[in-house]
Amino acid sequence: MSLAALGAAVTGVDISDSAIDFARTLSAESGIAADFERADVSAWLRDAGAAGRKFDRVFSSYGTVIWLPDLDECAEGIAGVLAPNGRFVLVEFHPFAMCFDEKWSLTYPYGGGTPVTEPGGVGDYVADSADLVLPGAQGDGVENFENPFPSCEFNWSIAEVLGALRRAGLTLESFDEYPYANGWHGFEEMAELGGKRWGVPAGRPEIPLMYSLSVRLAD
Template identity: 40%
Template sequence: MTEPLDWRAQNLKSWNTRTPLHLASAFYDLEGWKKGACSLKPIEIEEVGDVRGLRLLHLQCHFGQDSLSWARRGASVVGLDFSDAAISAATALAAEAGLTARFVCADVYSAAAAVGETFDVVFSSYGVLGWLPDLDAWARQVAACLRPGGRFHLVEFHPFLYVFDEALERIVYPWDSPRESPIHTEENRTYADPETEVKLADVSWNHGVGAMATALLRAGLVLDSLREHDWMPCKLYPGSIEVAPGRYRIEKLLGVPLVVSIAAHRPA
């Protein structure tokens, strides 16, 4: 008999392994951030807007760089992630930068109970949904973390990107994975550090834009906007072309959406 898949333990192991490499990576440029550079990208800055005086929850916050960028912009921030390595690093980074923020180590599926308060803004971005098998349960947590009238902002890589093989040539994965058919991948490098060899085994699911929006609607949120963008704010793929400062397209995927952003709110 095969063992049931412990996707959470497997992914936690890989995120704890990635974290120290990411902290030291040129991709995250923590030294630049410590000198004042903002890690947030134009899409979320424009969509989330002025956060001064707002209580903001950052779900799947990794080591807190974006969370603390929101804190620098005046929000009162809580960050949540299931990686103990990431949350320790986030807490240390806040102290080093002299910023006030609370970081909570918990699974996103128990976010509401773990944070114990509601927020004006819940935010989550870039590489978050693929780790989650069940978007309905995720969206219920998002809704439960919002105060009535509070806003949710998701900025995520577009599912179009995730259907391809590594060479971006053949379609090998569904754009919307059934829960019972996760995608198993083994990698020798993390995206933020192409130099260091490291063994990573991940379990993930692709989610279509329709599934994202429908989960939020089923959780009782009202959709305010759903936008698709034909550029991404980082150089993640081979063949990336910088079409404007900080805006990248991918040579083999010109003319397709690379990022999706969704804004929704909890009815007052």
């Protein structure tokens, strides 16, 4: 929606019916025109490419890569919908930070596409982060929310992400790492840095908590 407000013709894709319904409602109520399609993103990219749909930019952010079981499939799909000289831009939480649990204990493997199953499933992280992302926003999450469905995440290293994009024919233009997380208080005792950013606890060495990259499809 923020990209559409800047003048872009936007198509948003999400696997959640509820997310798409909410996005369409927000679009209608705000008067900011945008299209939203409910689909598994890898399947959507494959079908959109086969249909000849092209985009100048593909953008993804915050907690996407961990849900992808096949990086090459997704990277090929992205390349398939980019117009000549089009760019894919990603802003994502750093996979090294994802090796730690909420108590900063080294718990999970780095990379390898290792599936990590959580029996408790995904919590109401949108409601949990509301005060960080939208201070003073009205409404609360579901009280004592419990998810009956386990979740499965996939840990991919930076090298694996970049390798998949390269194999898909995309050229790296920029890559940066950041010692803070935007609007995400995922660990205990995180230091508030201002601007809705959170860093490692005071007195501890900095580690990368987010990264960004831009890749381009050649003419």
